[in-house]
Amino acid sequence: AQSVTQLDSQVPVFEEAPVELRCNYSSSVSVYLFWYVQYPNQGLQLLLKYLSGSTLVKGINGFEAEFNKSQTSFHLRKPSVHISDTAEYFCAVSEGSYGKLTFGQGTILTVHP
Amino acid sequence: DVKVTQSSRYLVKRTGEKVFLECVQDMDHENMFWYRQDPGLGLRLIYFSYDVKMKEKGDIPEGYSVSREKKERFSLILESASTNQTSMYLCASSGDRGIYEQYFGPGTRLTVT
Numbered sequence: 629a630q631s632v633t634q635l636d637s638q639v640p641v642f643e644e645a646p647v648e649l650r651c652n653y654s655s656s657v658s659v660y661l662f663w664y665v666q667y668p669n670q671g672l673q674l675l676l677k678y679l680s681g682s683t684l685v686k687g688i689n690g691f692e693a694e695f696n697k698s699q700t701s702f703h704l705r706k707p708s709v710h711i712s713d714t715a716e717y718f719c720a721v722s723e724g725s726y727g728k729l730t731f732g733q734g735t736i737l738t739v740h741p
Numbered sequence: 742d743v744k745v746t747q748s749s750r751y752l753v754k755r756t757g758e759k760v761f762l763e764c765v766q767d768m769d770h771e772n773m774f775w776y777r778q779d780p781g782l783g784l785r786l787i788y789f790s791y792d793v794k795m796k797e798k799g800d801i802p803e804g805y806s807v808s809r810e811k812k813e814r815f816s817l818i819l820e821s822a823s824t825n826q827t828s829m830y831l832c833a834s835s836g837d838r839g840i841y842e843q844y845f846g847p848g849t850r851l852t853v854t
């Protein structure tokens with residue numbers, strides 16, 4: 629069975645600082661990897677996805693993530709955050725069967741002025 | 742623009758009531774999913790459906806059932822609501838054999854008193 633671990637439940641940062649949200653997964657087969665964002669009182673919105681090819685994936689709002697197969701990690705990064713990036717971020721892995729996703733526990737990113 | 746809608750944003754029900762949560766997607770997607778979201782636990786899959794009248798149990802199906810009579814509509818049923826089912830419920834859909842991203846509705850916050 630797959631599992632996803634987000635290593636930080638909360639990450640506070642100051643505006644314009646860089647940020648990294650960490651995600652590790654366990655799977656014995658090829659996987660597809662996703663990062664979703666949830667703004668307050670909203671559903672989840674896709675930030676980026678890794679299906680194959682280049683291990684560095686660029687997403688919306690200036691976010692990017694790097695797939696590292698040897699370390700089974702898919703960390704999310706942004707070089708300079710804004711107040712509007714305050715949200716909860718979820719890492720997810722798909723086993724490819726009907727596209728079922730296994731989610732991590734979520735990381736709450738709070739950007740302070 | 743893709744859209745997944747859920748029948749209610751907020752719902753308050755009493756213990757023992759039968760509760761219906763409705764989800765509709767307009768993307769002609771084959772796969773639909775119901776999750777519950779609780780703080781610190783991320784999203785957990787309750788049930789999913791890969792075709793009309795087809796359903797599969799997810800990780801936490803106990804106390805829930807589902808119905809999919811039409812391709813665009815997927816209902817979650819709480820046969821006898823209990824206080825431990827107070828949660829945020831999120832519906833999602835995906836297409837293309839499900840290897841691509843899931844699209845989420847805005848969520849229903851259910852309170853059982």
